[in-house]
Each structure stands twice: as structure tokens, then as C-alpha cells.
Amino acid sequence: GQNIDQPTEMTATEGAIVQINCTYQTSGFNGLFWYQQHAGEAPTFLSYNVLDGLEEKGRFSSFLSRSKGYSYLLLKELQMKDSASYLCAVLADSWGKLQFGAGTQVVVTP
């Protein structure tokens, strides 16, 4: 079957680092996306990994291991505005059909 797993919730302190893990089992793989979604808003694109390794974008980094079916999103120097749901999504074909995990709610505390 097809499965994308990520933790339901994580809590961290302002200024700290949080790592959100995502494991996947899908019938195909054309890349993995991370999206950020604030409550009541639309998801916004954070990162795309198609090759193994680490992609860094400012305070956010994303890692992929295709052989392990594993990715993580690393959020550094956490700010209160980073409190949101983070969605892991696998692109399983070339038509752009994304399969989403249920999302990880990150709560940043002062």
C-alpha cells in the first residue's frame, strides 16, 4: 500500500532546532515536498528534494534518503511565526499528483 508517516505534534522553544521526520512507501517516486500550513490558510511551498542529500534554504533544511524512504525537515533558530503544520508530500508520478502525510503540528513556545 501507499503510506506517508510523520509525527502528529512537536513542541520546541523559541530559538531552538526541531527536526520533523517523514517516512514513505509509495508506488513511485519523483520527488518529495515539504509545505508549511498556518491554521486556516493554504499550504505554502518550502522545499523539494529529488536526489539524496541535504538542501538548505536559510533557516530551513530538508534531507532525503531514497533507499530508506526517509526525509526530514530541519527548522533552526525557531521563531514564534514558525508555529504551523508541516506537510510531507511525495510526488509519485510525472503528472504532479502529490500524496500527503497528515502533517506535523509544530508548537513554538516562548
Next chain:
Amino acid sequence: NAGVTQTPKFRILKIGQSMTLQCTQDMNHNYMYWYRQDPGMGLKLIYYSVGAGITDKGEVPNGYNVSRSTTEDFPLRLELAAPSQTSVYFCASSYLPDSNYGYTFGSGTRLTVV
């Protein structure tokens, strides 16, 4: 650039009523998608389109229909609304799916069927 525009933002329907959720994009993207998002669940694909005149079913198409007569517009039709269709609906578009462009999402339509 407006991006992806969805209307309405909120709607309450009675069981058995029909409605059309509108979605339009001004980025000349060929790829467009409709997703629904239920609490605690990931987004599920309802229908998608890879260009004007071409549509196909996603994971959860039952009770919905779509058309794509122009590149810009991708309306979603609900016939005979049921409580199970209570959800938040997102329309999205993409220039090149397997790339760093990602998707651009509309702001969503929150639908309640009572």
C-alpha cells in the same frame, strides 16, 4: 499577479443541493488540482488536469465532477451534496510538477453540508 483564486471562501449547503467551487489562475500553468483536507488527515486528491480539455480522477473523485475548458479555469462541481463532503477544498496549480516550483494553492473553500 493574483495567483490562484478560489470562490466562495465559505459555504453552507443542505443535503442534496449542488454547487460549483470556482478556481482560476493567472500564471498560465497547465497543471491544476483539486484537493480536500479533513481535520487530522492529509490532503486527498479529488481530480486533476494536465491541460485544457484533459482531466482525470484522483484518489477520492466520487460525488464530484470537473471541467477544464480553458487554461485558467478549473471548476469543481458537487452534485447531491452529502455530509461526508464537509471539508476544506483547495485548488492548486503548477508550472512543472517535478521541480522546485512546487504548487501554488488557492486560499481554500470551507464547505459545510447539513
